[in-house]
Amino acid sequence: xxxxxxxxxxxxxxxxxxxxxxxxxxxxxxxxxxxxxxxxxxxxxxxxxxxxxxxxxxxxxxxxxxxxxxxxxxxxxxxxxxxxxxxxxxxxxxxxxxxxxxxxxxxxxxxxxxxxxxxxxxxxxxxxxxxxxxxxxxxxxxxxxxxxxxxxxxxxxxxxxxxxxxxxxxxxxxxxxxxxxxxxxxxxxxxxxxxxxxxxxx
Amino acid sequence: xxxxxxxxxxxxxxxxxxxxxxxxxxxxxxxxxxxxxxxxxxxxxxxxxxxxxxxxxxxxxxxxxxxxxxxxxxxxxxxxxxxxxxxxxxxxxxxxxxxxxxxxxxxxxxxxxxxxxxxxxxxxxxxxxxxxxxxxxxxxxxxxxxxxxxxxxxxxxxxxxxxxxxxxxxxxxxxxxxxxxxxxxxxxxxxxxxxxxxxxxxxxxxxxxxxxxxxxxxxxxxxxxxxxxxxxxxxxxxxxxxxxxxxxxxxxxxxxxxxxxxxxxxxxxxxxxxxxxxxxxxxxxxxxxxxxxxxxxxxxxxxxxxxxxxxxxxxxxxxxxxxxxxxxxxxxxxxxxxxxxxxxxxxxxxxxxxxxxxxxxxxxxxxxxxxxxxxxxxxxxxxxxxxxxxxxxxxxxxxxxxxxxxxxxxxxxxxxxxxxxxxxxxxxxxxxxxxxxxxxxxxxxxxxxxxxxxxxxxxxxxxxxxxxxxxxxxxxxxxxxxxxxxxxxxxxxxxxxxxxxxxxxxxxxxxxxxxxxxxxxxxxxxxxxxxxxxxxxxxxxxxxxxxxxxxxxxxxxxxxxxxxxxxxxxxxxxxxxxxxxxxxxxxxxxxxxxxxxxxxxxxxxxxxxxxxxxxxxxxxxxxx
Ligand code: FES
Numbered sequence: 044x045x046x047x048x049x050x051x052x053x054x055x056x057x058x059x060x061x062x063x064x065x066x067x068x069x070x071x072x073x074x075x076x077x078x079x080x081x082x083x084x085x086x087x088x089x090x091x092x093x094x095x096x097x098x099x100x101x102x103x104x105x106x107x108x109x110x111x112x113x114x115x116x117x118x119x120x121x122x123x124x125x126x127x128x129x130x131x132x133x134x135x136x137x138x139x140x141x142x143x144x145x146x147x148x149x150x151x152x153x154x155x156x157x158x159x160x161x162x163x164x165x166x167x168x169x170x171x172x173x174x175x176x177x178x179x180x181x182x183x184x185x186x187x188x189x190x191x192x193x194x195x196x197x198x199x200x201x202x203x204x205x206x207x208x209x210x211x212x213x214x215x216x217x218x219x220x221x222x223x224x225x226x227x228x229x230x231x232x233x234x235x236x237x238x239x240x241x242x243x244x245x
Numbered sequence: 246x247x248x249x250x251x252x253x254x255x256x257x258x259x260x261x262x263x264x265x266x267x268x269x270x271x272x273x274x275x276x277x278x279x280x281x282x283x284x285x286x287x288x289x290x291x292x293x294x295x296x297x298x299x300x301x302x303x304x305x306x307x308x309x310x311x312x313x314x315x316x317x318x319x320x321x322x323x324x325x326x327x328x329x330x331x332x333x334x335x336x337x338x339x340x341x342x343x344x345x346x347x348x349x350x351x352x353x354x355x356x357x358x359x360x361x362x363x364x365x366x367x368x369x370x371x372x373x374x375x376x377x378x379x380x381x382x383x384x385x386x387x388x389x390x391x392x393x394x395x396x397x398x399x400x401x402x403x404x405x406x407x408x409x410x411x412x413x414x415x416x417x418x419x420x421x422x423x424x425x426x427x428x429x430x431x432x433x434x435x436x437x438x439x440x441x442x443x444x445x446x447x448x449x450x451x452x453x454x455x456x457x458x459x460x461x462x463x464x465x466x467x468x469x470x471x472x473x474x475x476x477x478x479x480x481x482x483x484x485x486x487x488x489x490x491x492x493x494x495x496x497x498x499x500x501x502x503x504x505x506x507x508x509x510x511x512x513x514x515x516x517x518x519x520x521x522x523x524x525x526x527x528x529x530x531x532x533x534x535x536x537x538x539x540x541x542x543x544x545x546x547x548x549x550x551x552x553x554x555x556x557x558x559x560x561x562x563x564x565x566x567x568x569x570x571x572x573x574x575x576x577x578x579x580x581x582x583x584x585x586x587x588x589x590x591x592x593x594x595x596x597x598x599x600x601x602x603x604x605x606x607x608x609x610x611x612x613x614x615x616x617x618x619x620x621x622x623x624x625x626x627x628x629x630x631x632x633x634x635x636x637x638x639x640x641x642x643x644x645x646x647x648x649x650x651x652x653x654x655x656x657x658x659x660x661x662x663x664x665x666x667x668x669x670x671x672x673x674x675x676x677x678x679x680x681x682x683x684x685x686x687x688x689x690x691x692x693x694x695x696x697x698x699x700x701x702x703x704x705x706x707x708x709x710x711x712x713x714x715x716x717x718x719x720x721x722x723x724x725x726x727x728x729x730x731x732x733x734x735x736x737x738x739x740x741x742x743x744x745x746x747x748x749x750x751x752x753x754x755x756x757x758x759x760x761x762x763x764x765x766x767x768x769x770x771x772x773x774x775x776x777x778x779x780x781x782x783x784x785x786x787x788x789x790x791x792x793x794x795x796x797x798x799x800x801x802x803x804x805x806x807x808x809x810x811x812x813x814x815x816x817x818x819x820x821x822x823x824x825x826x827x828x829x830x831x832x833x834x835x836x837x838x839x840x841x842x843x844x845x846x847x848x849x850x851x852x853x854x855x856x857x858x859x860x861x862x863x864x865x866x867x868x869x
Contacts, residue, residue, distance in 0.1 A: 090414065091414060092417075093416070093419075094410055094413060097413075099418075115852065118840055119667070119852045121670055125685075128666065131508070137424075138418075138423035138424045140308070140423065146507075146653075147507070148507065149508050170395075170533060171399040172514055175510060184616075186510075186512035186513075186514070186616070186623065187392075188524075189528060189616060205528065205531055206531065207531060207532070207533055209532070209533075227850065236399075236402050236412075237399045238400070238402055238403050238533055238534075239402070243409065
């Protein structure tokens with residue numbers, strides 16, 4: 044350790060390069076690469092967890108989401124076919140939290156016949172805002188980018204007017220058997236990817 | 246002594262060379278104000294990093310705590326509003342500075358060779374800063390940030406092939422929740438700042454390598470960076486600081502709206518102003534792919550190519566012109582978006598405008614007006630909801646389920662929604678101010694103020710009972726016997742004694758409701774004997790009938806032809822009435838259309854559950 048006391052100001056001249064040693068170079072690159080990637084690699088599982096574990100289970104292995112949910116009884120729908128909005132109450136799983144009977148979304152229901160009900164998810168198929176029903180004018184309107192839908196959920200297309208939604212409102216399956224037997228409206232509540240021509244379940 | 250010390254320090258560290266390198270950089274043509282934007286951006290970024298770190302020390306990223314911790318910073322912590330406000334508005338100033346910085350670089354030709362790389366690094370930095378702005382908007386987990394960011398992440402699924410997967414990885418699942426927050430927070434506070442620091446170091450290294458771009462002009466001599474340019478930079482940063490603090494104090498900090506609720510629509514969802522032009526562009530195309538991917542992609546591509554096309558003179562001119570057009574276009578779209586939302590504020594209602602018979606113009610105008618009206622109303626509602634929540638929190642504190650629970654269990658917030666959903670098809674709840682809820686078809690009484698003396702006096706007014714406000718649309722109207730006959734017969738043309746009798750009855754019956762708003766008057770009436778007098782009057786005949794002939798009131802009269810007025814309008818009475826109007830206490834025979842909302846043995850099947858019924862009734866009665 045004699046250099047510590049030296050007052051020389053410049054570091055020593057670098058030693059001349061060694062002869063190339065491909066084995067050492069290759070090994071250095073590979074091993075260095077591995078340890079370099081290691082920190083990210085161990086985290087990949089967590090980063091991609093939403094894709095690796097898409098169906099998450101609730102307490103007791105209960106499947107959450109996708110099933111039929113009771114929304115309302117048929118009596119609560121007006122006979123004139125005007126849509127009514129209802130909250131959807133079901134179990135919800137949010138990462139580490141489990142919420143039994145929470146509001147997980149909302150649907151529009153409308154009576155279209157004696158024992159027939161149409162159900163739509165309130166989420167706008169354009170980019171996911173919630174549509175509302177303009178009563179006086181009898182159509183659905185989205186406050187975000189002005190998508191508009193007829194009372195039956197079809198996309199309104201008026202030449203010269205822009206309607207950015209790629210498809211009509213997302214209809215939801217209604218359990219017809221339960222409806223005729225009990226007068227209760229059960230709806231298969233699903234969310235769909237927005238911005239696509241086709242309905243793709245989330 | 247000092248000199249020796251510094252010499253020693255320099256020998257060990259080499260600081261003097263670094264310092265003189267930094268301070269004695271030559272600026273051809275001397276210092277200029279237009280060069281200050283770069284330093285200001287660094288100042289702004291450092292401010293963001295430090296204020297952000299301190300905010301972090303008070304922030305908690307989860308769906309039950311994010312909004313709550315931000316609320317706490319904003320309203321409780323010492324100068325928390327200042328800290329949060331500075332972080333919020335400094336971020337906005339960075340966007341403006343970015344635009345100015347880029348403009349200066351391009352106009353001065355500082356992007357041309359050999360500085361291509363520095364320009365590209367600058368563009369990357371710009372995208373990183375925009376990313377910080379986007380991710381930061383969600384972190385307070387309020388309605389505004391929630392819905393605006395929701396639109397942004399939904400755009401991710403437009404990416405071809407793996408769009409859905411990308412969206413899921415960003416959102417941390419298919420639905421917004423805890424993991425959306427934790428992910429956004431990690432990106433906002435960790436990943437992006439680290440990348441900014443790295444690219445900023447590169448940016449400055451490249452800048453030092455090639456120096457300032459300036460045309461040396463004969464009438465301006467060169468200067469070193471120190472002290473003239475440093476002074477100008479410092480003044481720029483100082484002005485920025487004052488401006489940001491001024492805005493924060495003026496606005497009392499950044500806005501916070503009600504806590505995020507995925508089941509609660511928020512019609513005023515808009516991105517922050519600097520993204521409004523992108524938002525507006527989405528309204529312009531039938532396919533969001535064009536507005537959100539193609540146009541921004543082409544613009545970014547153009548920007549990245551500028552250093553290459555700028556080599557030739559004409560290319561440079563084109564670059565400058567296009568950049569100005571782009572900035573102007575963004576500005577135009579921003580103003581357009583703002584105008585569209587505020588249209589109704591500055592234009593007359595469609596009904597008051599003359600379209601000279603042009604139906605198309607009228608319908609276009611109406612659409613525009615109504616969309617804007619909806620936005621403004623939602624914005625106003627959002628403010629009111631927030632104010633209400635602040636009040637609730639002051640009174641009750643935030644429960645561990647989060648502030649959303651307070652809102653969902655608040656009669657004042659939920660009452661109007663429940664009324665709209667279940668009652669509005671027939672009933673209004675309208676005080677005539679234009680703010681109330683108006684029935685779709687007025688076939689039942691207006692319930693605003695139901696139970697109060699004024700309401701009851703109106704019902705017993707021969708002129709009013711027949712109007713839509715009371716029994717005008719009901720089956721009770723059609724019966725020429727009963728209440729209608731009594732009010733329009735007995736109560737018409739009352740003499741002074743009769744009026745007195747009626748007033749007494751009104752006081753006594755209305756006191757049954759025990760309305761909080763009337764508590765004082767009721768207490769006085771009880772004390773001075775007016776209640777007792779009213780009860781006695783209940784049994785006294787007018788021309789042909791006494792009230793007690795048909796109605797029961799406590800132990801006076803018998804249950805029979807007409808609703809029991811015992812506890813009329815009280816919590817219990819209203820609950821019972823809504824649950825089952827056909828009950829013998831109410832209208833067993835002449836209820837024409839009101840459904841029983843909670844009369845099922847299986848509570849699951851009721852249209853209103855217990856909790857909802859309770860909130861609705863409390864709201865109707867003005868209980869808190
Ligand atoms: S989200 Fe509904 S129109 Fe864009």
